[in-house]
Amino acid sequence: xxxxxxxxxxxxxxxxxECIDSLLDQNLNPAEYEMIVVNDESKDSTLIVANNxxxxxxxIIVIDKKNAGVGAARNTGYDAAxxxxxxxxxxxxxxxxxxxxxxxxxxxxxDLDILTxxxxxxxxxxxxxxxxxEHGVKKLDVQDGISYIANIKHHNEIWWYFIKRxxxxxxxxxxxxxxxxxxxxxTSELFLKAKRMAHADVxxxxxxxxxxxxxxxxxxxxxxxxxxxxxxxxxxxxxxIESVPKxxxxxxxxxxxxxxxxxxxxxxxxxxxxxxxISVDKIPEMLTGFEKIDAYPLKKFLGVDYHGIGYSILVxxxxxxxxxxxxxxxxxxxxNIGK
Numbered sequence: 001x002x003x004x005x006x007x008x009x010x011x012x013x014x015x016x017x018e019c020i021d022s023l024l025d026q027n028l029n030p031a032e033y034e035m036i037v038v039n040d041e042s043k044d045s046t047l048i049v050a051n052n053x054x055x056x057x058x059x060i061i062v063i064d065k066k067n068a069g070v071g072a073a074r075n076t077g078y079d080a081a082x083x084x085x086x087x088x089x090x091x092x093x094x095x096x097x098x099x100x101x102x103x104x105x106x107x108x109x110x111d112l113d114i115l116t117x118x119x120x121x122x123x124x125x126x127x128x129x130x131x132x133x134e135h136g137v138k139k140l141d142v143q144d145g146i147s148y149i150a151n152i153k154h155h156n157e158i159w160w161y162f163i164k165r166x167x168x169x170x171x172x173x174x175x176x177x178x179x180x181x182x183x184x185x186x187t188s189e190l191f192l193k194a195k196r197m198a199h200a201d202v203x204x205x206x207x208x209x210x211x212x213x214x215x216x217x218x219x220x221x222x223x224x225x226x227x228x229x230x231x232x233x234x235x236x237x238x239x240x241i242e243s244v245p246k247x248x249x250x251x252x253x254x255x256x257x258x259x260x261x262x263x264x265x266x267x268x269x270x271x272x273x274x275x276x277x278i279s280v281d282k283i284p285e286m287l288t289g290f291e292k293i294d295a296y297p298l299k300k301f302l303g304v305d306y307h308g309i310g311y312s313i314l315v316x317x318x319x320x321x322x323x324x325x326x327x328x329x330x331x332x333x334x335x336n337i338g339k
Contacts, residue, residue: 001031001032001033001034001082001083001084002032002033002083002084002085002104003028003032003033003034003083003084003085003086003087003100003104003162004033004034004036004077004080004081004082004083004085004086004087004165005023005033005034005035005036005087005088005089006036006038006074006077006078006081006086006087006088006089007019007020007035007036007037007038007077007089007090007091008038008040008070008073008074008077008088008090008091009037009038009039009040009042009046009050009073009091010039010040010041010042010046010067010070010073011042011043011044011046012042012044012046012091012092013042013044013045013046013048013049015091015092015208016037016046016049016050016091017049017053018094018126019089019090019091019092019093019094020035020037020053020060021094022094022095022096022097022128022206023035023089023094023095023100024057025097025098025128026095026097026098026099026100026101027098027101028100028101030057030058030059031059033059033083033100034059034060034061034081034082034083035057035059035060035061036061036063036077036080036081037050037053037054037060037061037062037063037091038063038065038073038074038076038077039062039063039064039065040065040067040068040069040070040072040073041064041065041066041067046091047062047064050062061080063076063077063080068177068178069177069178069179070175070182071175071176071177071178071179071182072175072177072178074088074158074175074182075174075175075177078168078174078175081165083165084164084165084166085104085107085162085163085164085165086162086163086164086165086168087159087162087163088158088159088183089159090159092208092210093159093205093206093207093208094206094208095204095205095206096127096128096129096130096133096203096204096205096206097128097129097130098130098133099130099133099202099203099204102133102137102200102202103115103117103162103200103202103204104162106137106140106198106200107162107164110140110142110196110198111196112142112162112164112196112197112198113145113163113164113167113193113194113195113196113197114145114161114162114163114164114167114190114191114194114197114198115161115162115197115198115199115200116154116160116161116197116198116199116200117160117161117199117200117202117203117204117205118160118201118202118203118204118205119155119157119159119160119204119205119206119207120203120205120206120207121207121208121209122206122207122208122209123208123209127206130202130203130204131203132201132202132203133202133203133204137200137201137202138201140198140199140200141198141199142196142197142198143196143197143198144194144195144196144197145190145191145192145193145194145195145197146191146192146244146245146248146250146251146254147249147250147254148191148194148197148198148199149188149191149192149254149257149258150250150252150253150254150256150257151250151253152199153257153304153305154187154188154191155187156181156183156184156187156261157183157184157187157207158183158186158187159205159207160205161187163190167193167194168190171189171190171193173186173189173190173193174186176236179229179232180225180226180229180230181229181230181232181233181265184233184261184265185233185236185237185240188237188240188258188261189240192240192243192244220276220277223272223275223276224276224277224278226272227269227272227273227276227278230265230266230268230269230272231265231266231269231286231289231290233262233265234262234263234265234266234269234290234293234295235289235293235295237258237261237262237265237295238262238293238294238295240258241255241258241259241262244258256300257305259294259295259300260300260301260303260305260306261305262293262295262300263295263296263298263299263300263301264301264305264306265295266290266295266296266298266301267298267301267306267311267314267315267318269286270314270318270324271314273328274327274328274331274332274335275332275335280324280325280328280329283324283325283328284321287321297318297319298315298318298319301315302315
C-alpha cells in the first residue's frame with residue numbers, strides 16, 4: 001500500500017463523486033492506494049454516495065462517525081491509514097489526471113518526508129488535466145523544513161502536499177480537534193520537524209471555491225468561533241516559534257516567516273471582527289494577550305508575503321488602539337446598512 005488518501009466529508013453529496021472519480025483516474029493499481037472517506041454525520045446523501053463507490057471499489061473504505069468537526073474526521077482517517085504515504089484531500093476538491101504516480105515517484109526517489117506541489121483555484125470550470133506535468137519535473141531542491149519555511153511562502157491548507165506516514169507517526173503530531181485553523185497549525189508543526197522536504201513545480205490539485213465553504217460561513221455563531229480560533233492559532237504559533245532551534249543557519253528567516261504567519265491570524269481576526277457582532281469592548285483584552293506573545297502590534301505582517309495599499313491602511317489603523325474601536329463602529333454601521 002503506497003498511498004492513503006483521507007477525505008473528511010460533511011454534506012458533500014454534490015462534489016464527492018468528482019473528487020473520487022479524479023482519484024480513480026490516476027493510472028494506479030488499486031492495490032497500491034486506498035481512499036478513506038470519513039463521513040462526519042452528514043445530513044444529506046454523502047454516506048450513500050460513498051457507500052455506492054465502496055461497493056464497486058475494494059480500495060475505497062468508508063468510516064461513518066458522529067459529527068466532531070474536520071480535525072477529528074481527519075484524525076480518524078489517519079488512524080485507519082495503511083499507506084506508506086498520506087494525503088489529506090477535501091471532498092469538494094479534485095486532482096488532475098495521472099499526477100499521483102509522478103508525486104509518488106518523487107517521494108520515493110528523493111526519500112522525502114514531505115513533498116509540496118501546485119494547486120489551482122477553480123469556481124465552475126472543470127480542469128481535468130495538469131498544465132505542465134507532461135513537460136517533466138525539474139530536479140528537486142531537497143532541504144529540511146526550517147530551511148523550506150525560511151525560503152518559500154507556504155500555504156496553511158493541508159491539501160497541497162504528501163506526507164510520509166512513518167515520519168508523521170514519529171512526530172506524534174495530530175490535528176487539533178474542535179477548532180478551526182487546525183490545518184494551518186499542523187502544516188507548520190510538520191514542516192518544522194521535516195528533515196527532507198521539497199517543492200515540485202507540478203500542477204496537481206484543484207481547489208474549488210464555494211460560497212458555502214466553512215471559511216465563508218457568515219452565521220454569527222460560526223463566524224465568531226472562527227475569530228476565536230484564529231486567536232488560538234496565534235497563541236499556538238507563539239510556542240512553535242519558540243521551538244525553532246536558534247543554532248540552525250536558517251533560524252532567523254524561518255522565525256521571521258512564522259512571525260508573519262502568526263500576525264496574519266491576528267490581522268484577519270481583526271478584519272473578521274469588523275463584520276462580527278462581538279462587542280468592541282472585548283478587543284483590548286484580546287490585544288493584551290497578543291502583546292504578551294509579541295503578535296501585536298503588527299510589526300512583522302507587511303512584507304514579501306502580505307503587501308499592498310489595502311493591507312497597509314488596515315495595519316496602520318489596527319496598530320493604533322485609539323483608532324480601532326471608532327473605526328470598527330463606523331464600519332459596522334455602513335456594513336449593516338448595506339446588508
